[in-house]
Amino acid sequence: MSRMHQPGPFYLKMVRGLTLKKTFLFLSLVAICLCFSQCKTDPMSAEASLDNMTVEEGFEVKLIASEPLISAPVALTFDNQSRIWALEMNGYMPDTLGTGEDKPSGKVVILEDEDQDGVMDTRKVFLDSLRLPRALCLVEDGLLVGEPPYLWYYEIKNDKPGKRVLVDSLYADEGNVEHQPNGLLRAMDNWIYNAKSAKRYKKDGDRWIIEQTHFRGQWGISQDNYGRLYYNHNSANVIGDYFAPGLGATNKNQREVAGYNMSIVPDNRVYPAHATPGVNRGYLPGVLDTTQRLVNFTAACAPLIYRGNYFPAAYRFSSFVAEPAGNLVKRNVMTLDSGYEAKGVQAYPDKEFISSVDERFRPVNLHDGPDGALYVVDMYRGIIQHKTYLTPYLKQEIKKRNLTLPLVCGRIYKVVPKGKNPDFRKMPEDPQALVRVLADRNGWVRDRAQQMLVDRKSKDVVPALKQALRSNNINARMHAFWTLEGLHALEAPEVLTFLRSAHWPLRMQALSVIPSVINKVSAADYVKVLRSPAMLQDKLAAPYLGFLAKTIGNYDPAAADFMRNQLIKQYAADKFVADAVISNMEGKEEAFQKQVLNQFPDTSLIINKQLKTIVTNKFNALNSDDPKETERKFPRGAALFRTNCQTCHGADLNGIKSLAPPLNKSEWVTGKKERLIAIVLYGLTGPIEVNKHLYTKPEIMADMPGIAGSNEFSDEDISQLLSYIRDYGRNKADKVKQPEVTAVREQFKGRDKAFTIEELLSHPVTK
Numbered sequence: 001m002s003r004m005h006q007p008g009p010f011y012l013k014m015v016r017g018l019t020l021k022k023t024f025l026f027l028s029l030v031a032i033c034l035c036f037s038q039c040k041t042d043p044m045s046a047e048a049s050l051d052n053m054t055v056e057e058g059f060e061v062k063l064i065a066s067e068p069l070i071s072a073p074v075a076l077t078f079d080n081q082s083r084i085w086a087l088e089m090n091g092y093m094p095d096t097l098g099t100g101e102d103k104p105s106g107k108v109v110i111l112e113d114e115d116q117d118g119v120m121d122t123r124k125v126f127l128d129s130l131r132l133p134r135a136l137c138l139v140e141d142g143l144l145v146g147e148p149p150y151l152w153y154y155e156i157k158n159d160k161p162g163k164r165v166l167v168d169s170l171y172a173d174e175g176n177v178e179h180q181p182n183g184l185l186r187a188m189d190n191w192i193y194n195a196k197s198a199k200r201y202k203k204d205g206d207r208w209i210i211e212q213t214h215f216r217g218q219w220g221i222s223q224d225n226y227g228r229l230y231y232n233h234n235s236a237n238v239i240g241d242y243f244a245p246g247l248g249a250t251n252k253n254q255r256e257v258a259g260y261n262m263s264i265v266p267d268n269r270v271y272p273a274h275a276t277p278g279v280n281r282g283y284l285p286g287v288l289d290t291t292q293r294l295v296n297f298t299a300a301c302a303p304l305i306y307r308g309n310y311f312p313a314a315y316r317f318s319s320f321v322a323e324p325a326g327n328l329v330k331r332n333v334m335t336l337d338s339g340y341e342a343k344g345v346q347a348y349p350d351k352e353f354i355s356s357v358d359e360r361f362r363p364v365n366l367h368d369g370p371d372g373a374l375y376v377v378d379m380y381r382g383i384i385q386h387k388t389y390l391t392p393y394l395k396q397e398i399k400k401r402n403l404t405l406p407l408v409c410g411r412i413y414k415v416v417p418k419g420k421n422p423d424f425r426k427m428p429e430d431p432q433a434l435v436r437v438l439a440d441r442n443g444w445v446r447d448r449a450q451q452m453l454v455d456r457k458s459k460d461v462v463p464a465l466k467q468a469l470r471s472n473n474i475n476a477r478m479h480a481f482w483t484l485e486g487l488h489a490l491e492a493p494e495v496l497t498f499l500r501s502a503h504w505p506l507r508m509q510a511l512s513v514i515p516s517v518i519n520k521v522s523a524a525d526y527v528k529v530l531r532s533p534a535m536l537q538d539k540l541a542a543p544y545l546g547f548l549a550k551t552i553g554n555y556d557p558a559a560a561d562f563m564r565n566q567l568i569k570q571y572a573a574d575k576f577v578a579d580a581v582i583s584n585m586e587g588k589e590e591a592f593q594k595q596v597l598n599q600f601p602d603t604s605l606i607i608n609k610q611l612k613t614i615v616t617n618k619f620n621a622l623n624s625d626d627p628k629e630t631e632r633k634f635p636r637g638a639a640l641f642r643t644n645c646q647t648c649h650g651a652d653l654n655g656i657k658s659l660a661p662p663l664n665k666s667e668w669v670t671g672k673k674e675r676l677i678a679i680v681l682y683g684l685t686g687p688i689e690v691n692k693h694l695y696t697k698p699e700i701m702a703d704m705p706g707i708a709g710s711n712e713f714s715d716e717d718i719s720q721l722l723s724y725i726r727d728y729g730r731n732k733a734d735k736v737k738q739p740e741v742t743a744v745r746e747q748f749k750g751r752d753k754a755f756t757i758e759e760l761l762s763h764p765v766t767k
Contacts, residue, residue, distance in 0.1 A: 039274040040358045041401040046411050049380075053356040054273060056331070058312075058418055061354065061376070065111055065120040065412040073377050073410045075182070075365050077138055078444070080452065082370045082424035084111040084120065084412065085143070087136050089379075092177065095404050096395045097711060098387035101177075106130035108145060110159060111412075118421050120412070127154065127161055132177055137184035137192060139203055140455040144192070148172035148180050151201070153208070167201065167208045178386045179647040182219055186451055188227030188478070189246055189512065190486040195221040195231045196647060200245070213249045214241070214260045215656060220302035220322075220365060225443060225475060226505055227482070227512070228342070230264065230319065232303050235296065235701045237265040238319050238332060239303075239658055242340040242576070244512035247547040251586040253614050255650075258579040259543060261657045263698040265319065265332045265344035268296040272326040273355035278397040279325045280385050280705065283753045284685055299325035299384065302365045302377075305334070307443025310372030310422050319344055320353065320374065324362035324384050329354040329376060339504045339540035354415070359403070368444040371422035373414040380409040388644065388712060389705035392752040431458040435465055438483070439476035450479045454486030462489045469494055478509050485513055492522040499529050504540050511544035515551045523555035531559050536566045546580025553584075565599075568607060572600050578607035582614065589614050617654070620665070624729040627652075634735075637724025640717060644707070645725075653728050660704065661688060661695040663725055670733040675766040676722055677736065677744040681708040683754030706754060708745065715741040 040052055046066035055061050065084070076086040090105040108127040111120040127133075127145065135146035142155045144167065151171035155162030172180035181197035192201040195217035202209045217231025217239065224230065230240035242259040249257070275292035279299075282288050289295050302322040306315060319332045331353035332344040347353065354363070354376070362384050365377035382403025385394055398404060416422060427448055428434055434449040453461060465487075468480035481498065484490035495517060498510035518526055530552065535541055546567055553560030564581055571577035585592045593611040600608065631638040642651075648660035655662035663669050668690065669676060683706030687696035696702050707713050713721075716738045723735035747765050760766045 039276075041403070043360060043406050043409070044358055046409075049356065049358045049361055049411070050413070052358045053354060053361065055415065056348075056353045059353075059415055060418045061413050061415050062118065062421070063411060064113075064118060064414055067380075067409045067411075069111060069120055069123045070109065070410040070412060071107075071408050072379050072381065073365075073412060074379060075135060076367060076375065076377055076412065077136055078367075078370050078448075079138055080427040080429075080448065082113070082426055085109075085126070085136060085138065086111060086377075086412070087133050087145075088410070089132055089134065090407070091132055092379075092381070093383045093386060094407055096383065096387065096390060096398055101387075102131060104129040104131050106133040106147070108133070108136060108143070113424060116424070118414075118424070124159060126156075126159060134172070134177075134180060135182040135184040135194070137186060139186070139192070139451075144184055144201075146171055146182060146184060148177075153203075165208075168199070168210060171199075174642045175647040176386060176388045176643060178388070179218070179644075183217075183221035183231075185221045185223065185229075186447065187223050187229065187245060188447070188450070188482050189244065189516075190450075190454060190482060191246065193221060193229060193245055195219055198249070211246075213245060214257065216241075216261070218301065220304075222303055222305045222319075224305045224317070224342070225307060226478070226508060230303050230305055232300050232321065233659060233701060234299050234301065235268060235703060236263070236300055236658065236698060237268050237297060237303075237321055237330070237346075238263075238344055240264045240342060242342065243543060243547070244508070246512065246515065247544070248580060248583040250550060251583045253586055253589060253618050254579070254582055255617070255654060256579075256657050257583055258575040259340070262342075263658070264334070264342050265346070266698055267346050268300070268697075269346070270294055270297055270323055270326050270328060270330065271348075271351050271355070272328055273352075274327075274357040274359075276326055276359075278359065278394065278401065278403065280389065280391050280394045281683075281685070281703065281754060282397070283391075283393045294323075294326045297321075297323055297326075299323055302363070304366040304368065304374070306368065306374060308368050308372035308374065309441035310416060310420070311374070312417070318347065320366050322363035322366055322376075324364050324379070327356045327359060327361045327363075328352040329363050329366065340508070340543075359401070360409070368442075369414065370425045370427070370442070370444055370448070371414075372442045372444075373416050373422055376413040376415065378411040378413065380411055381407070388707065388710055390709055391705070392709045395709065427452060431456070431461045432464055434458070435461050435468060435480070438468060438479040439471060439473040443475075446475060446479050450483045450486070453483050457487065459487060459489065462487065465489070466494065469497070474503060474505060477506065481506075481509050481513070485516055490517055492517070492525050496525060496529060499526075499535070507538075507541060508544070511541060511548065514548055518551060518555065520555065523552075527552060527556050527559045531563055531566075536563070536570065539571075542567060542571050542574070543576040543580040546577050547583060549581065550584030568596060568599065572596075572605045572607050575606045575610075578610050581607070582610055589618065620730055621652075624664075625732070627728060630724060630727045630729075633727060634720050634724035636717065637720035637722070640713070640721040641724055645721075648701075648704075653725065655700075658698060658700065660700050661690045663731075664729040665731060666690045669725055670731050672766065673722075673726075673734075673736050673740055674744050675760055676726070677718070677741050678748065678755060678760065678763075678766050679704070680706065680718060680722060681741075681745060682706040682748060682751055684757070684760075685754040686756045688757055704754070708748075709752070715745065 072090045073086045074089045088107040110124040114121045133147045137144040151168040153165040181194040183194040198215040218233040221231045272293045276294045304320045317334045321330045331347040334344040362379040364379045367375040437449045465480045498506045549560045653664040684704045718741045719736045719738045726733040
């Protein structure tokens with residue numbers, strides 16, 4: 001890994017005779033100068049950029065595509081022939097004003113390695129004229145493409161787009177380009193999930209099914225071998241779910257469900273190879289260290305659970321996270337503390353898996369590949385921060401080092417063990433062969449085999465799949481299980497066998513699949529097992545039983561009540577079980593609260609505390625004015641809120657876990673107007689207390705960017721936005737007028753840094 005140069009004899013002579021304090025200051029200055037000298041600010045060829053990259057000992061990075069073959073890539077996927085389908089977001093931030101960003105310049109291109117040497121040779125444009133496209137996914141004989149605000153499905157005919165179908169007109173209708181849905185991950189349960197979204201999708205014949213699920217992440221999404229999801233936001237290393245993705249999102253009154261949006265790797269420290277002053281809030285104390293290196297994640301994205309078979313065994317279940325602002329890729333070592341609680345720690349105490357001194361190296365996505373390698377998508381841009389949140393400080397840094405151009409570059413790399421060059425694998429066409437590769441050691445291959453069998457509706461392999469359920473290979477058994485579910489051929493006897501298994505991962509899959517396969521005929525068989533003493537005493541299964549109570553209640557209400565009562569009796573102090581039970585009690589929370597209190601009057605129990613919070617929130621919502629009335633009064637403010645604030649603070653202004661605190665009934669919203677105006681204009685950093693609760697990392701990001709430096713918002717726009725927020729729900733504070741915004745802007749003219757709470761409370765204008 002890169003190391004800072006050691007001071008030579010010249011520097012040693014200079015420090016002789018200096019005081020200890022002056023010596024320290026002098027050497028710090030030397031270190032800063034040396035770090036700046038290491039940073040490469042001029043554009044580099046792909047080969048030169050690769051030479052300026054370091055990777056963990058025992059690995060090497062190989063270039064497989066670069067300009068002019070690829071330009072500004074942000075995501076990719078592989079087809080059955082190991083060709084790369086890449087998404088180019090060419091329109092992103094052509095300059096610091098975002099000039100022309102809305103032009104239809106995005107593309108989907110197909111890259112192919114014709115001579116089988118591991119390097120892409122040809123480029124074929126599949127789709128052109130897209131506006132800021134952000135996600136793609138191969139499904140059946142077509143391609144899903146996320147192009148805000150739409151999600152489209154294009155039929156593929158001879159590598160050309162055929163019929164176009166609108167899947168979702170509201171796929172990415174809110175938020176700016178940094179805060180819109182993306183990912184389109186085909187998970188083990190045969191649903192397609194997103195980051196920065198609370199929706200999932202599935203193709204069923206000619207129709208598309210859309211369901212609500214938990215809200216997850218910001219950019220990038222991955223799954224582990226059990227089908228659980230992982231994601232993050234720009235200040236967090238890895239966040240994820242302990243439980244299956246399709247459960248627990250059925251109670252709109254329950255804002256958080258324990259076991260979802262969990263901090264998996266809480267350590268957010270990063271170790272760039274060079275000084276990184278060009279980060280959006282580099283002027284704030286603690287953002288950069290004494291050598292001007294980024295201290296913590298500021299643009300974390302693209303978390304990937306490595307499931308390939310090509311890295312050494314120690315790297316299995318590692319998570320990798322990209323940090324384009326720091327020009328690096330981090331590795332974390334993951335473990336399962338119990339049957340469902342995943343945890344992780346950074347793999348190295350003071351270095352990164354990949355780091356570069358090329359300031360334009362921007363890893364924005366990470367992918368597993370059909371060859372078992374780790375793929376790195378490098379957008380290769382100087383400007384990586386969107387205009388909405390671009391601070392005057394960063395604009396100056398961009399200008400100082402001429403980072404605007406070029407705009408036509410892009411690279412795709414793969415990481416492999418040193419001295420090895422894995423071959424691209426082509427998936428077999430024979431359905432029986434696809435069943436056999438469900439046991440492959442490469443997770444990408446297993447996933448793709450399952451998807452091909454489901455997409456092609458290969459019912460002729462059902463006997464072979466049922467045989468695979470008895471395999472000695474646990475991965476093969478799980479994939480065969482969900483392939484049968486996708487083919488509508490999974491029957492109760494197979495599910496019941498998994499339910500009774502001694503292997504927790506198999507029980508987990510069986511519990512997760514029940515909502516999809518239960519019917520009037522099979523319900524009694526499932527109820528018998530689920531309400532049995534052995535199952536109710538299984539602590540690992542208990543949260544799943546709580547999630548399933550509603551499903552069971554549709555067929556046997558008495559059994560559902562019995563399961564809930566037994567779960568409360570045994571696990572009233574368990575937050576996972578408590579939230580799981582509450583998740584299927586929408587509209588019945590008050591009656592359920594009385595029932596639980598009669599049985600367990602201890603108000604300190606988790607389940608009682610959770611119910612009290614939900615019942616209180618419901619009461620407050622019912623006693624608030626109709627939000628539609630507020631929108632009618634401030635339509636421009638409502639529109640601006642949806643575009644710029646909702647994705648972090650929630651549509652109901654009640655905040656979103658791991659992102660931002662509530663604005664509804666917040667003293668910072670209803671209090672002094674100048675204080676709120678200052679926060680929106682210049683941002684806020686650090687912990688904040690709202691309604692006597694202290695919000696800090698990792699519960700929220702603890703960094704809100706300001707918009708004073710953006711040309712998108714006039715002072716009248718800001719007054720409308722703040723008036724909408726101050727009038728919403730239970731806030732009911734007086735409106736903000738445009739001259740008041742202008743006055744605060746004038747008071748802080750020249751300011752380019754976020755406020756802390758201490759500053760706000762002490763400044764004459766805002767205290």
